[in-house]
Amino acid sequence: MQATENRDDDWSTLLRLVGSQRDRAAFEQLFRHFAPLIKGFHHSRNTQALSAEAADELVQEVMFRVWRKAPSFDAAKASASTWVYTIMRNCRIDMLRRGNRHRDIDRDIQVDDIWDESPDSQPLLFLQQARDERDIAEGLRNLPAEQCHVVKKAYMEGKSHSEISVELGLPLGTVKSRVRLALKKLQASLNR
Template identity: 40%
Template sequence: MLVGIPLEQRNSPVKPKDCATEMSDYILAVAEERCKSSFARVFNYFAPRLRSYALKQMGNEALAMELVQDTMSNVWQKAHLFNAEKGSPSTWIFTIARNIRFDMLRKLQNRKEDICSDDLWPVLCEQTADQNEVSLDEQVTLEQIGHLFEALPEKQRAVVEAIYIDGKSQQEVADQLCIPLGTVKSRTRLALQRLKGMLSDND
């Protein structure tokens, strides 16, 4: 034997193992044996490809690396769900990556909406300001805002008033109204979107 190959095979071409089959075997080893070395092989092969995909889709290195980490963490945890008969390792892993990307984008959008909700803070707070300190034009605007604010649905108005006029935190409002924090955030976003729309209509 030479390097572990029987002499009769010396002149026979050695075909490299099909990559998809190889990765499938590694994932199977992760699923059945929690084999860290097999997972390392899968990680080393797919991580650069996932990073490239994430950079193209999201254009941000930090988000790309977060997607890679979350995807490969899912691969480790859900390896038992992989079925080679239903698809290749690449298809399975990139499906996980796309789902995580959608979740990340939704969270980013929600974050942006929460940040944008601060845009109306000065406008709403001005309702409590001394009217003698503002001009006639500003008074008209504040009167319009007050009128529009009253036009909000009662549940949305209660949440916005508690947060932006009474100065309570969203958690405090949730506790006060005995509703989930997510509901408070949702009502706040809907109310502010409605107010912005009404302001645009009144311009």
């Protein structure tokens, strides 16, 4: 594992530029990278609490907070991706809470019910992230090559189904079908 004090990956560097210099070009690169991933995460969750239209709202809120909180980013504590995904998780919880206020429920979701953010939980956070990454990598290896390829293009490269269709010369329906089948297989393998 890389020493966190020496973290100099591209995303951490860009985030430091946004935090220290309010660099708009660096923020634009962060936005182009993370926005499709945030949307993909939103769409991968089968929850009725957030409508499909809420994906754009989630992206906007997350990236607004990234811009606002960038000066507090500390590469010694977490990678840029972990930091952004933590903000995303918190924004998503806020959106769920706002949605629940409009329903008659006995109790709001509490952050502590979902995620323990105490300093003592940080090693658990890193362990869980490492396990998740390992499980997802294993799930991807077990997919048929054509399904793995389109999932990587959609979720790792942030391409739309239409863009993948054009790039690979496949019908749009085929791309959508492969992504859907791959996600079902990944979900099944992760739920074991």
